[in-house]
Amino acid sequence: MNELLGKTEKAIQETATVKTAGGETAGRETGKRETAPEVSGFSLEEIGGLTGKEILIHGSVYKLRRMSGFAFVLLRTGRHVIQCVYSPEFSRFPMEELVEESCVRLRALVAPEERSRLGWELRLLELRVLSVPECPMPIVINQKKVNTSLENLLDFRMLTLRNEKQRAIFKIQEGICQGFCAFLQSQHFTEIHSPKLVEAGAEGGANIFSLDYFGRQAYLAQSPQFYKQMMVGVYERVYEVGPVFRAEKHDTSRHLNEYTGVDFEMGYIESFEEIMEMEERMLQAALTDLRTTCAGELELLKAVLPRFATESREEGPVAVPPQQNQLPMGRIPRIRFAEAKALVAQYYHRPMGEKEDLEPEEENLLCQYIRAHYGSAFVFVTHYPEAKRPFYAMDNPENPAETLSFDLLFRGLEITTGGQRVHGYREQLRKIERRGMHPEEFADYLLMHRHGMPPHGGLGLGLERFTARLLAYENVREASLFPRDIHRLTP
Amino acid sequence: MNELLGKTEKAIQETATVKTAGGETAGRETGKRETAPEVSGFSLEEIGGLTGKEILIHGSVYKLRRMSGFAFVLLRTGRHVIQCVYSPEFSRFPMEELVEESCVRLRALVAPEERSRLGWELRLLELRVLSVPECPMPIVINQKKVNTSLENLLDFRMLTLRNEKQRAIFKIQEGICQGFCAFLQSQHFTEIHSPKLVEAGAEGGANIFSLDYFGRQAYLAQSPQFYKQMMVGVYERVYEVGPVFRAEKHDTSRHLNEYTGVDFEMGYIESFEEIMEMEERMLQAALTDLRTTCAGELELLKAVLPRFATESREEGPVAVPPQQNQLPMGRIPRIRFAEAKALVAQYYHRPMGEKEDLEPEEENLLCQYIRAHYGSAFVFVTHYPEAKRPFYAMDNPENPAETLSFDLLFRGLEITTGGQRVHGYREQLRKIERRGMHPEEFADYLLMHRHGMPPHGGLGLGLERFTARLLAYENVREASLFPRDIHRLTP
Numbered sequence: 001m002n003e004l005l006g007k008t009e010k011a012i013q014e015t016a017t018v019k020t021a022g023g024e025t026a027g028r029e030t031g032k033r034e035t036a037p038e039v040s041g042f043s044l045e046e047i048g049g050l051t052g053k054e055i056l057i058h059g060s061v062y063k064l065r066r067m068s069g070f071a072f073v074l075l076r077t078g079r080h081v082i083q084c085v086y087s088p089e090f091s092r093f094p095m096e097e098l099v100e101e102s103c104v105r106l107r108a109l110v111a112p113e114e115r116s117r118l119g120w121e122l123r124l125l126e127l128r129v130l131s132v133p134e135c136p137m138p139i140v141i142n143q144k145k146v147n148t149s150l151e152n153l154l155d156f157r158m159l160t161l162r163n164e165k166q167r168a169i170f171k172i173q174e175g176i177c178q179g180f181c182a183f184l185q186s187q188h189f190t191e192i193h194s195p196k197l198v199e200a201g202a203e204g205g206a207n208i209f210s211l212d213y214f215g216r217q218a219y220l221a222q223s224p225q226f227y228k229q230m231m232v233g234v235y236e237r238v239y240e241v242g243p244v245f246r247a248e249k250h251d252t253s254r255h256l257n258e259y260t261g262v263d264f265e266m267g268y269i270e271s272f273e274e275i276m277e278m279e280e281r282m283l284q285a286a287l288t289d290l291r292t293t294c295a296g297e298l299e300l301l302k303a304v305l306p307r308f309a310t311e312s313r314e315e316g317p318v319a320v321p322p323q324q325n326q327l328p329m330g331r332i333p334r335i336r337f338a339e340a341k342a343l344v345a346q347y348y349h350r351p352m353g354e355k356e357d358l359e360p361e362e363e364n365l366l367c368q369y370i371r372a373h374y375g376s377a378f379v380f381v382t383h384y385p386e387a388k389r390p391f392y393a394m395d396n397p398e399n400p401a402e403t404l405s406f407d408l409l410f411r412g413l414e415i416t417t418g419g420q421r422v423h424g425y426r427e428q429l430r431k432i433e434r435r436g437m438h439p440e441e442f443a444d445y446l447l448m449h450r451h452g453m454p455p456h457g458g459l460g461l462g463l464e465r466f467t468a469r470l471l472a473y474e475n476v477r478e479a480s481l482f483p484r485d486i487h488r489l490t491p
Numbered sequence: 492m493n494e495l496l497g498k499t500e501k502a503i504q505e506t507a508t509v510k511t512a513g514g515e516t517a518g519r520e521t522g523k524r525e526t527a528p529e530v531s532g533f534s535l536e537e538i539g540g541l542t543g544k545e546i547l548i549h550g551s552v553y554k555l556r557r558m559s560g561f562a563f564v565l566l567r568t569g570r571h572v573i574q575c576v577y578s579p580e581f582s583r584f585p586m587e588e589l590v591e592e593s594c595v596r597l598r599a600l601v602a603p604e605e606r607s608r609l610g611w612e613l614r615l616l617e618l619r620v621l622s623v624p625e626c627p628m629p630i631v632i633n634q635k636k637v638n639t640s641l642e643n644l645l646d647f648r649m650l651t652l653r654n655e656k657q658r659a660i661f662k663i664q665e666g667i668c669q670g671f672c673a674f675l676q677s678q679h680f681t682e683i684h685s686p687k688l689v690e691a692g693a694e695g696g697a698n699i700f701s702l703d704y705f706g707r708q709a710y711l712a713q714s715p716q717f718y719k720q721m722m723v724g725v726y727e728r729v730y731e732v733g734p735v736f737r738a739e740k741h742d743t744s745r746h747l748n749e750y751t752g753v754d755f756e757m758g759y760i761e762s763f764e765e766i767m768e769m770e771e772r773m774l775q776a777a778l779t780d781l782r783t784t785c786a787g788e789l790e791l792l793k794a795v796l797p798r799f800a801t802e803s804r805e806e807g808p809v810a811v812p813p814q815q816n817q818l819p820m821g822r823i824p825r826i827r828f829a830e831a832k833a834l835v836a837q838y839y840h841r842p843m844g845e846k847e848d849l850e851p852e853e854e855n856l857l858c859q860y861i862r863a864h865y866g867s868a869f870v871f872v873t874h875y876p877e878a879k880r881p882f883y884a885m886d887n888p889e890n891p892a893e894t895l896s897f898d899l900l901f902r903g904l905e906i907t908t909g910g911q912r913v914h915g916y917r918e919q920l921r922k923i924e925r926r927g928m929h930p931e932e933f934a935d936y937l938l939m940h941r942h943g944m945p946p947h948g949g950l951g952l953g954l955e956r957f958t959a960r961l962l963a964y965e966n967v968r969e970a971s972l973f974p975r976d977i978h979r980l981t982p
Contacts, residue, residue, distance in 0.1 A: 040727075040759070041679040058759045060724075060943060078679055078727035101943035103759070130759070133943035134916045158721035158939045167725050174682045188532040188569055191665045193751045193954070195973045196687070196734045197700075199981045209688075211702035211711075214740070214977050220702075227973060230649035230982075233551075234658050236531075236569035242733060243687045249705070260684045268531070268549045268594070268621070425625040444982035448649045452551060452592035452624035463684070482686045482718060486705050490690045491721075491935035
């Protein structure tokens with residue numbers, strides 16, 4: 001390193017230290033020259049507002065495009081990719097110092113540039129290299145897309161996530177999740193953290209991971225079901241965002257063995273429809289927030305957000321609503337399970353297979369139908385058969401063969417299961433016995449019912465599935481940060 | 492039920508339904524009589540503002556105190572316990588309908604009452620019983636405290652949490668956690684959800700739960716360490732709140748086998764001290780928020796919050812700061828590990844046992860000393876010996892026997908471990924090999940280093956430990972919603 005560079009480094013370091021020590025963004029006079037503000041964390045608009053000024057910024061060299069006599073440098077910061085220019089005319093360091101995926105600290109001039117999308121670019125003045133990669137990337141990550149197989153994309157996840165579009169997916173996922181939480185907070189829900197190591201599964205069946213827990217058998221929670229219900233007795237309304245474990249052997253584009261569950265549960269409901277209304281408002285609130293919090297990422301991914309209410313009628317209601325649908329029409333259409341089955345069979349000339357559940361293809365066709373006839377990307381399917389719902393689901397008093405439950409389908413995929421729960425002790429006891437299950441195995445759970453519970457219900461939403469459908473990825477793995485499936489436990 | 496009650500029920504239901512369907516709090520004219528606002532979710536101040544008016548409210552009958560000719564009824568709502576009065580003079584239902592732990596919907600008059608702490612009380616007018624408990628509580632939960640053993644408190648957790656003080660603990664825990672998150676968001680950290688099923692543990696050692704994952708061995712994550720580091724390469728700054736699993740066989744008041752970890756990791760640091768500064772600001776921000784968001788709960792639990800900066804000097808700096816402490820004095824005092832060991836041994840005339848770690852008793856004594864001499868409830872212990880820190884900890888270039896790491900002690904207990912990480916590929920490889928570990932087992936992790944990482948570091952904070960010390964509970968289990976320890980896997 002030459003002497004000039006050494007001095008430069010020191011100067012950058014000095015101002016940077018001032019910044020971080022005080023946590024302030026303004027520099028201070030060193031007595032030698034004007035110090036520049038550290039703009040890492042600034043929005044693009046804020047940086048653009050400094051046009052004509054020098055700034056300090058750090059990031060990774062995302063892409064280097066050598067031209068004759070100068071170079072375009074794309075700098076990847078925490079949230080943006082910023083166009084910079086290297087030129088011997090103003091850059092006071094050798095171009096060789098710029099290496100893709102190097103981490104650098106820079107002094108730069110915010111210069112107006114009409115040909116740049118932002119109307120400005122950064123002229124690189126001084127450079128401090130913080131780290132240099134050992135070798136070039138095994139996979140190209142700095143093109144518009146990562147052009148590779150899903151397998152490769154996931155095998156090199158810690159690298160491919162550095163791609164601008166790849167990381168935008170999870171910034172949007174964060175935005176969705178925080179939109180959900182902010183809405184639930186506004187509705188007086190309390191956030192809880194329930195244990196993932198449990199003595200018994202809530203969903204039953206074989207789809208549960210087991211492990212040795214100091215000499216006895218424990219399981220990984222398939223949902224926070226029992227705990228969120230217990231907490232309804234404490235706070236009336238609760239929610240949790242946390243990992244959910246399902247030992248399902250399905251190897252499909254829609255299954256993960258570990259995913260992020262957004263669960264809520266609410267007491268003092270008069271009808272299970274209140275749960276659907278709450279979800280609808282939650283979705284609407286989160287998507288509205290998202291347009292602001294993740295505007296850049298949504299644009300980058302060309303995401304088409306679903307619209308609600310009259311906005312959703314872009315394509316107009318084409319046909320007459322099916323007369324058999326007795327439920328009042330919300331902003332998200334609602335259809336009973338039995339009617340949904342019949343409608344799909346009839347409209348698409350398709351034999352009804354499985355009687356008590358919707359097959360993936362039926363979910364898909366139903367969504368197509370609803371989209372075409374109601375202009376909605378969502379549809380609630382209600383009143384699922386008793387036989388296919390867990391023992392805590394409340395039966396419909398008017399028809400005990402069905403439950404006061406629902407699924408929410410979004411663009412062809414089930415993203416939510418919810419419903420009202422049994423809150424009466426004797427009723428729950430009877431239902432457990434009727435199913436040939438053993439009440440003593442649910443002693444803790446039943447204690448809650450025994451000592452008074454309000455009518456209540458709730459739902460669970462799969463964050464990865466919702467994100468995948470929102471961004472139109474066919475495979476849910478694309479919206480899972482580090483997916484876990486029957487074949488994949490790494491990275 | 493008599494006819495009057497039947498009518499009452501219907502009227503309550505009507506207004507209540509109007510409320511929930513529209514999500515609005517204002518009632519509407521039924522044409523029969525003035526409807527009352529549904530105030531569930533209102534603050535106490537908001538309800539008090541309706542003095543002289545009728546309201547609708549729901550909740551549990553927390554406590555019933557029969558007097559001659561009337562009764563005091565404590566109603567437990569989602570967040571409050573509200574004094575109500577039953578009297579045949581104005582209550583249009585038989586007193587027998589009021590049963591403790593019944594869930595009820597009420598029409599009541601907000602009446603001024605000087606003898607009430609709030610200046611008002613609710614006169615019960617009409618009642619609808621939503622559920623009745625099967626039998627009385629097995630444990631008294633409606634006294635000021637739940638007077639029982641810790642064992643019982645936890646065995647009946649789903650019931651004892653209904654106690655006003657018990658549930659306040661976890662409302663405060665929620666407040667702390669959301670304060671942390673809000674602060675980290677303001678500092679441009681991105682929230683992530685990393686997998687809990689992993690192929691290898693980050694912390695190494697035997698303290699890890701293992702399980703069968705479709706025919707191969709998987710582990711439960713001991714921390715999100717590897718993932719948050721990988722994500723620093725993507726977003727620069729990330730955080731996660733999630734379960735952490737430790738198969739430790741310790742049976743102490745400070746250990747849990749599953750707890751809620753608050754983890755953050757930040758890139759582009761110039762020194763590991765920036766991590767401590769960030770934590771200090773995070774703690775201060777969260778505690779400041781808490782005074783507002785959980786004022787009622789803090790008062791109820793008579794919580795004494797630690798103060799920062801000059802405020803923390805309530806007791807005044809008694810002695811001269813130890814001259815051997817070379818680190819600059821922040822608002823939270825900092826002391827090097829070796830000096831902390833020596834200080835405790837000298838000041839408390841105590842033999843130094845274990846050389847490379849602080850024993851619990853030493854942590855306790857050090858906190859006592861710092862409290863007495865600096866008026867601080869917190870102390871950072873820095874530069875832990877290399878031998879006791881994980882393979883990813885960065886060694887101090889000035890003394891490779893110690894690391895650029897720290898613990899944060901709070902009122903006698905370690906609540907955080909953090910430090911700078913190795914970011915260079917060759918350096919990390921050498922450290923793995925030096926420890927006799929196998930680089931090929933960390934291939935995914937090392938890929939990140941290989942392809943460029945900024946200098947970075949971070950920390951993990953135990954949410955239950957922090958809550959316990961904040962509220963002065965000796966046993967961390969009291970601040971764990973459903974604790975998991977070597978003996979306890981239920982409820």
